[in-house]
Amino acid sequence: MKENELPKTVVQGKWFFAHRRVAHELGVRLGEEVGYAIRFEDRTSEKTCIKYLTDGCLLRESLSNPELKQYSVIILDEAHERSLNTDILLGLMKRLVRIRSSNLKVLITSATLDGAKVSSFFSNCPVLTVPGKLFPVEVLYSSESSTSYLESSLKRALDIHIREPPGDILIFMTGQDDIEKMVSKLEEKVLSLEEGSCMDAIILPLHGSLPPEMQVRVFSPAPPNCRRFIVATNIAETSLTVDGVVYVIDSGYVKQRQYNPATGMYSLDIVQISKVQADQRAGRAGRTCPGKCYRLYPSTVYHEDFLDVTIPEIQRSSLAGTVLYLKSLDLPDIDILTFDFLDPPSRESLGDALKQLYLIDAIDESGLITDVGQRMAELPLEPSLSRTLIEANELGCLSQALTVTAMLSAETSLLPTRRKGTEKKRKHPLSDLPDGSGWGDHIQLLQIYEKWDQANYDPQWCIENDLQVRGMKFTKDVRKQLCQLMQKMAEGPLDVQSNRKQKESGQAYRRLRKALCTGYGNQLAERMIHHNGYRTLGYKSQLAQVHPSSVLEMDEDGCLPDYVVYHELITTSRPFMRNVCAVEMSWVMPILKKLEKLNVNKLSGGSSITEENEPRVVEPLGSPKNDAVVSKAPDNLDSRIQAARDRFLARKSKK
DNA sequence: GAGCACTGC
Missing domain, CATH: 3.40.50.300 (P-loop containing nucleotide triphosphate hydrolases)
Structure with missing residues (x-):
């Protein structure tokens, strides 16, 4: 096979062993004419004519090259699984075939996806049926x-x-x-x-x-x-x-x-x-x-x-990351509210995403992506974490923040499979962690990784400390990738540094918590006055409690911190905040001020986000209650801020 | 005092 005889083809999907087989059948070495790319591994070369990659990788590629000019055939495989990424790609492909109609072919394969629906989405493109080989x-x-x-x-x-x-x-x-x-x-x-x-x-x-x-x-x-x-x-x-x-x-x-x-x-x-x-x-x-x-x-x-x-996942997920991604592409003909999805998410969900992005400075009050937002989109992280990294860089604690974000990226696969009788390990997986983990789970995750670093990344160390080797290795890969991406803008060293001196680490932890507060500006909660329950501080307040697995500590009066940020708010048996970190009131106030100014119709670029067929009295974002919160936010917030200050002063005078 | 399915930029 000679170069340029085959059209440059890119295949997205779960290709398992397909790339090996195709290379084998063509009699070429994998990584040359036939190559592949996954998150931590790119095995392609200039010779590559057929490239297999995951949907996430293809999305990353279109970030730097929105027209995907190097490819003449794009195959979206397993489209019926309707992953979030595949759905974004379907929308982008629709635009691409329009603007590159002369030199691009798009093939969408699917075992079960409704062919007629996809065909009508793509201007009635032809549907080919390949009979399967299943037995009855x-x-x-x-x-x-x-x-x-x-x-x-x-x-x-x-x-x-x-x-x-x-x-x-x-x-x-x-x-x-x-x-x-x-x-x-x-x-x-x-x-x-x-x-x-x-x-x-x-x-x-x-x-x-x-x-x-x-x-x-x-x-x-x-x-x-x-x-x-x-x-x-x-x-x-x-x-x-x-x-x-x-x-x-x-x-x-x-x-x-x-x-x-x-x-x-x-x-x-x-x-x-x-x-x-x-x-x-x-x-x-x-x-x-x-x-x-x-x-x-x-x-x-x-x-x-x-x-x-x-x-489809796109209708079941928070869209902050997706909206930021689409905004960062900066395509003149793409408006996020009218972006052509095969199954569009609700306006409410898009409005929610815009508000979240605004609170963490990724977009401005008219919905335009900011410099910060643009840099965030380059990082393969959810918006809260990418914002944290950028802020940490400013505050001089980037190396620690890299570790925390990497740990959180793998969080669910860090813990071992439960074994009968040994279930209570989570609380203190490591007995000799330094002080500071009482500030919250993020700090503890940082300390755990630093310990592993000190143990020279020994897998046995993970086993001894009840951590999944796979998850920790994933963390290490993510951290390495993030380091490479942050290299250019980094202000300080990126390597894992363990602050041996108590005083130094205390300061570093405080800076890190401040960076987390900025990053999680859309995920803040305030403790209730008389007990340790919390309510979220957003456009709509929710009651939630700190998940029992958290290492967040109470003060001498048995009180949890007044303010926390949370990584995730999830209802299982009850609403829980998972992975929380204590933050200070003075860091929270500017974010609440920002919340006051929030106007979701303006965020959506002036176009009203209200459903068209509904009478105008109906609130822009759903329930009347919610509307009340939006329109009366300044009053509520002022009194809330006042109450918080009073409480703070009262406590201070007590001590 | 609870306990998370699946991927993998």
Whole structure:
């Protein structure tokens, strides 16, 4: 193959081994004519004609090169998964095919995405259908909805094991807890079966927080006369393909994260799956031979209750990062409120994003991106964290802030999988951390990483201290990447520095907390007067409490700090702030002042963000209550500020 | 006093 014979092609999606295979079939070395790029690894060269990359990487590329001029064919793979990034790319592609109609071809591939809908989105482009190679799957419904899908799955699995011919069983559950319960119940029941009455059994859990060596166990096929039970989350729905599965048991539920723009709060809920998801799960039974799918719900539930398709992520997420990204592209013909999404997010959600960005100085009061915002968009971080880095650079604590943001990027994968009996480890994973972690979780995360640095990044150290090796390595990679990106603007050293002297670290921690306060200007909370509950300080106040896993300390009176910033506000059993950090009132006041001036219609570039068909009396951002908060903000804030000052002075005089 | 599904810029 000679250079330039092939059109420069870029393939976005989950390509797994595709790039290796294509390189192999073309008889070329991977990294030359056929290359790939993922976050921490770019294996392409000048010779590269076909480049595989992730959606995030393609978005990064279009940041510096919005017309993607180096490519003549762009393939968006797995578009049906509707990830946030894929949806942004779909919108950008629509614009690109318009302005590059003569020299660009875009191909969108999807297993289940509604072809007609995508075709009409792309000005009625042609739809090609490639038949799949799946075997037929018989779908069997339960006669009624079960009260406990755990019990029903257990019963169904054993029934299959006893009565049905060989073939592995894949059971879809919602989370780690259920999976662990299910695995131990299955083990118990299988052991109690009469010896020789049926095949042997291997029972395997499968979920995201399982260490990789445990995950790969599902790739080894069952030994002869042995049936595997794979108890999985929806990781087995799309991300991992398990061969040998003939029977699928589908609970009909999934654990899903969603964002409420009216409250600024996430929740993690167990919800019904969509028809597309149910069909995807069933399809997992027909990969190697005809299979069976047992749905633990009646067919009426499937037909009448299930949504046709899963709500795309873009309608379930906070859009601050997305809006900032689009604004930073600075495309003259793109207005964020009218940006052409395949499924547009609500105006409320866009309005929320604009307000958040304004509070952290990423856009000005008329909605234009600021210099700060432009620099933030260059960093592969959520806006709060990129803002923190920029502020930390000004305040001379960039090296510490780099560590904290990197740790938070990996936060959910830092903790080990829970083991029975050793559950209370989180509070003090390291007994000999220096003072200062009482200021909050961010400081503790910093101290943990500094300890690991002192231990020369020894994986064994992670294990001894109950931290996931994978998560810590990810942190290290992120930190390195952020260092490279910050190099140009950095004011001070970037390497991990542990302040050995108590006094120095105290000052560094205070600067860091100040930077965090600026970065999380959209995620502030104020403690209630008589107890340790908090309310969020935004355009709409929410009651929340510090998550019990937090290391934030109380003062000698048993009070938590008056003001905190939080990394995440999420309702599980109750509304919780996760990863909080104490901040000072004097840092908070300017942000509250800014909140007073906030006018969301102006932020959206003058165009009213009010729904068109609604009477004008209706509040711009939804509920009347919310409107009241918006329009009366100055009064509320002034009194709030006054009250806070009084409290502060009262406390001071007491001491 | 609670306990997070999935990715991976």
